[in-house]
Amino acid sequence: MKNSLxxxxxxxxxxxSLKEIHxxxxxxxxxxxxxxxxxxxxxxxxxxxxxxxxxxxxxxQFPANVLDKAISRExxxxxxxxxxxxxxxxxxxxxxxxxxxxxxxxxRMVNSQFDESEVASERTVIISEREGNENEPLFTLGEAVQQxxxxxxxxxxxxxxxxxxxxxxxxxxxxxxxxxxxxPNNAVMAVAGDFxxxxxxxxxxxxxxxxxxxxxxxxxxxxEPAQNGEVRLSVEGPGATSYVQVCxxxxxxxxxxxxxxxxxxxxxxxxxxLNMFSGGISNKTSRLYRALxxxxxxxxxxxGAQATIDPxxxxxxxxxHPKRKPEQALxxxxxxxxxxxxxKVSKEEIKRAMKQARAIFAYGSENITxxxxxxxxxxxxxxxxxxxxxLDKLSAVTAxxxxxxxxxxxxxxxxxxxxxxxxxxxx
Amino acid sequence: xxxxKQHSSLPGPNDVYREVLSNGITVxxxxxxxSPSVVxxxxxxxxxxxxxxxxxxxxxxxTSALMRGTKKYSFDEIYHELESVGASLGFSTGVHKSGFxxxxxxxxxxxxxxxxxxxxxxxxxxxxxxxxLRAQIMTGLAIRAEDTSDMxxxxxxxILFRGHPYSRPEDxxxxxxxxxxxxxxxxxxxxxxxxxxxxxxxxxxxKPEEAVRQVKRALGGWQVKGQKExxxxxxxKLLKKTVSKHHKIAGKSQSDLVIGTNGPMRxxxxxxxxTLGNNVxxxxxxxxxxxxxxxxxxxxxxxxxxxxxxxxxxxxWEVSAGVSPQNVKKxxxxxxxxxxxxxxxxxxxxxxxxxxxxxxxxxPLSMESNGGVAGAxxxxxxxxxxxxxxxxxxDHVNEVTREDVLATAxxxxxxxxxxxxxxxx
Numbered sequence: 001m002k003n004s005l006x007x008x009x010x011x012x013x014x015x016x017s018l019k020e021i022h023x024x025x026x027x028x029x030x031x032x033x034x035x036x037x038x039x040x041x042x043x044x045x046x047x048x049x050x051x052x053x054x055x056x057x058x059x060x061q062f063p064a065n066v067l068d069k070a071i072s073r074e075x076x077x078x079x080x081x082x083x084x085x086x087x088x089x090x091x092x093x094x095x096x097x098x099x100x101x102x103x104x105x106x107x108r109m110v111n112s113q114f115d116e117s118e119v120a121s122e123r124t125v126i127i128s129e130r131e132g133n134e135n136e137p138l139f140t141l142g143e144a145v146q147q148x149x150x151x152x153x154x155x156x157x158x159x160x161x162x163x164x165x166x167x168x169x170x171x172x173x174x175x176x177x178x179x180x181x182x183x184p185n186n187a188v189m190a191v192a193g194d195f196x197x198x199x200x201x202x203x204x205x206x207x208x209x210x211x212x213x214x215x216x217x218x219x220x221x222x223x224e225p226a227q228n229g230e231v232r233l234s235v236e237g238p239g240a241t242s243y244v245q246v247c248x249x250x251x252x253x254x255x256x257x258x259x260x261x262x263x264x265x266x267x268x269x270x271x272x273x274l275n276m277f278s279g280g281i282s283n284k285t286s287r288l289y290r291a292l293x294x295x296x297x298x299x300x301x302x303x304g305a306q307a308t309i310d311p312x313x314x315x316x317x318x319x320x321h322p323k324r325k326p327e328q329a330l331x332x333x334x335x336x337x338x339x340x341x342x343x344k345v346s347k348e349e350i351k352r353a354m355k356q357a358r359a360i361f362a363y364g365s366e367n368i369t370x371x372x373x374x375x376x377x378x379x380x381x382x383x384x385x386x387x388x389x390x391l392d393k394l395s396a397v398t399a400x401x402x403x404x405x406x407x408x409x410x411x412x413x414x415x416x417x418x419x420x421x422x423x424x425x426x427x
Numbered sequence: 428x429x430x431x432k433q434h435s436s437l438p439g440p441n442d443v444y445r446e447v448l449s450n451g452i453t454v455x456x457x458x459x460x461x462s463p464s465v466v467x468x469x470x471x472x473x474x475x476x477x478x479x480x481x482x483x484x485x486x487x488x489x490t491s492a493l494m495r496g497t498k499k500y501s502f503d504e505i506y507h508e509l510e511s512v513g514a515s516l517g518f519s520t521g522v523h524k525s526g527f528x529x530x531x532x533x534x535x536x537x538x539x540x541x542x543x544x545x546x547x548x549x550x551x552x553x554x555x556x557x558x559x560l561r562a563q564i565m566t567g568l569a570i571r572a573e574d575t576s577d578m579x580x581x582x583x584x585x586i587l588f589r590g591h592p593y594s595r596p597e598d599x600x601x602x603x604x605x606x607x608x609x610x611x612x613x614x615x616x617x618x619x620x621x622x623x624x625x626x627x628x629x630x631x632x633x634k635p636e637e638a639v640r641q642v643k644r645a646l647g648g649w650q651v652k653g654q655k656e657x658x659x660x661x662x663x664k665l666l667k668k669t670v671s672k673h674h675k676i677a678g679k680s681q682s683d684l685v686i687g688t689n690g691p692m693r694x695x696x697x698x699x700x701x702t703l704g705n706n707v708x709x710x711x712x713x714x715x716x717x718x719x720x721x722x723x724x725x726x727x728x729x730x731x732x733x734x735x736x737x738x739x740x741x742x743x744w745e746v747s748a749g750v751s752p753q754n755v756k757k758x759x760x761x762x763x764x765x766x767x768x769x770x771x772x773x774x775x776x777x778x779x780x781x782x783x784x785x786x787x788x789x790x791p792l793s794m795e796s797n798g799g800v801a802g803a804x805x806x807x808x809x810x811x812x813x814x815x816x817x818x819x820x821x822d823h824v825n826e827v828t829r830e831d832v833l834a835t836a837x838x839x840x841x842x843x844x845x846x847x848x849x850x851x852x
Contacts, residue, residue: 056713121723128729129729239570281509299563323565356511359531
């Protein structure tokens with residue numbers, strides 16, 4: 001009854017994770033699909049995100065305009081997100097209303113219409129979303145850096161897709177992407193909150209088991225070869241502020257080095273929070289803040305990585321101080337990177353990083369939506385055990401491990417350095 | 428699920444403890460032992476209302492500098508203590524009040540409160556730190572000047588609240604920030620910071636009596652002579668006709684648009700009918716009627732919604748959208764047409780019923796985290812709503828009628844007297 005975890009795979013391959021939490025009369029339900037921007041070929045970049053938008057456009061049972069109102073009427077919140085490796089849909093509802101969410105998700109796993117006129121109106125909405133992104137210097141810089149870091153691997157484009165493809169993709173492209181990836185055997189259903197596990201499991205079976213398994217979708221698997229030499233690039237745009245992004249290669253979440261590198265990230269740039277619903281803490285005593293912001297090379301510094309299936313990036317972003325040049329900030333950053341490679345970090349620093357990680361985990365457990373999210377999220381790049389043993393794996397990290405991974409991963413030859421050059425309204 | 432359970436998840440007189448300390452600080456606290464963490468939030472009477480036009484941004488500069496060094500600790504020492512235990516603490520500035528928010532593991536609450544007290548009562552404003560902070564603020568303002576959404580909101584406030592303190596951005600302008608001296612910071616702190624009017628909420632894994640004891644230990648002895656009284660707001664001059672302004676920002680691929688007018692104050696009797704009406708107009712489902720017309724039917728924008736901002740003084744009721752520069756006129760016309768329909772016809776019985784169900788149903792969700800509950804307690808105290816406000820919330824919502832919504836819409840919205848702000852190419 002109390003905070004119990006149940007994991008079961010249904011006969012059609014849908015994996016179901018249930019966790020009872022009886023602290024508030026709330027249930028959060030998440031449906032995770034193993035499809036993201038890494039599953040897109042050129043000409044169809046952005047298709048996973050667009051399909052996610054189309055999932056709000058209705059089925060015969062829940063026409064567009066009916067389903068959003070139905071959720072709101074019951075006092076629920078819902079949303080969806082698309083990322084590199086996955087697409088997720090969630091509803092957090094008053095406990096006695098969760099059935100609506102379950103019916104809706106089982107329905108739109110197979111019955112979305114992708115009406116031609118809805119596709120047309122959503123095309124301009126997504127183009128508008130991309131134009132909004134393009135207003136941000138860090139989007140244009142990040143996009144250039146990412147496509148430079150990945151020439152072979154499909155992590156090379158932004159989740160929203162290239163403008164050229166947003167103009168040309170067709171309704172049939174979208175529908176076929178939907179039918180290929182939205183099958184029960186390619187999904188994880190995660191529910192946490194105020195329910196009885198037996199009843200919840202029975203209802204999920206009743207709604208989802210009639211959906212036949214599909215062909216196991218093939219995922220693109222073109223591994224990025226090693227990078228042999230630093231690449232530098234610049235992007236120009238309006239404004240008065242320069243930014244520098246430095247990206248190193250970061251291993252897959254399931255790789256053992258992910259954990260010493262996470263501690264290293266905490267020391268360098270402050271603890272990162274991998275989830276979406278609980279926030280982090282400030283980073284004003286991190287090594288990079290002290291070396292770059294305290295010393296006035298930058299006015300802000302951020303560093304972090306993502307948990308991904310294949311190796312992705314560790315990204316350091318510096319907002320350059322108005323009196324400094326990007327090269328000066330980069331030189332100061334390089335000095336700090338060199339220091340962590342040469343000098344072993346103290347036990348106190350590691351202990352501190354552990355306490356920070358524990359606190360961030362505690363903040364996350366205040367929130368049922370967040371706990372339900374982790375049940376499925378961890379499955380998208382590893383499994384739930386990855387999440388449950390995360391703190392233990394961090395606490396096993398030694399100073400020697402940190403020094404080793406710093407030398408192995410933070411190599412100048414395998415990084416991309418991008419600079420945003422402001423041209424003050426003349427772009 | 429029984430109604431009882433629903434009730435017990437909402438804060439009320441049975442589980443919220445309130446005490447006013449002898450120096451005037453009000454403490455509100457509610458326990459939650461489901462997670463070993465704790466949140467603090469609060470406010471005090473030192474907002475940007477006190478800033479002169481010449482030195483606008485002073486209050487914000489002061490609150491931003493509080494943790495940059497105190498008589499006891501350096502900037503680095505303060506953050507070392509805080510970050511070493513995974514805690515956070517920060518200050519922010521509004522027009523009437525400045526606020527703080529922090530969180531930690533429950534075992535570190537004494538540390539969090541002692542850092543809060545030290546920053547509030549003993550800031551040293553170290554010279555070098557003040558200059559570093561100034562450079563950071565100036566960069567923030569340079570980034571703001573390029574942000575179409577920030578600039579559209581700022582221009583909207585300038586039009587709607589012209590001649591009134593609400594027309595001014597709390598964080599000032601580059602030229603006003605340059606004028607502020609370290610002496611100004613110290614003087615502002617001496618004159619405006621004090622326990623009178625301060626409210627602090629603590630929500631999390633701590634018993635009420637223990638929370639109050641800890642606040643007393645940290646801040647119970649704080650006394651300030653001559654703490655300045657809150658200022659009265661001048662009367663607002665309403666717009667006599669629609670005023671539009673386009674603020675040019677070159678090189679951008681999207682423009683932001685804000686269209687609106689004045690809204691009720693939080694304590695106005697029309698507040699609930701206005702928020703319910705606003706929900707129909709531009710929130711419910713996928714951004715309400717506005718979202719339906721501008722996004723779903725016309726595909727003109729990724730976001731288009733309406734919002735109501737109701738506080739101590741006159742509020743605003745505005746519609747915001749991000750659209751392609753060539754579609755600004757089209758989107759703007761659609762929005763004004765929707766506003767007109769809203770004023771002419773009001774809302775339907777079904778729409779109102781939906782919004783009522785939405786408001787009542789989502790309440791437990793908004794109290795999911797300690798931060799959500801702390802925000803609710805501050806809302807109760809700030810607007811004198813009564814500790815049983817959330818228990819009676821459903822009644823307040825359900826007593827609103829269609830006629831109330833229509834009368835409220837007509838009282839506040841006149842489509843011939845709108846403020847229209849655009850920022851973009």
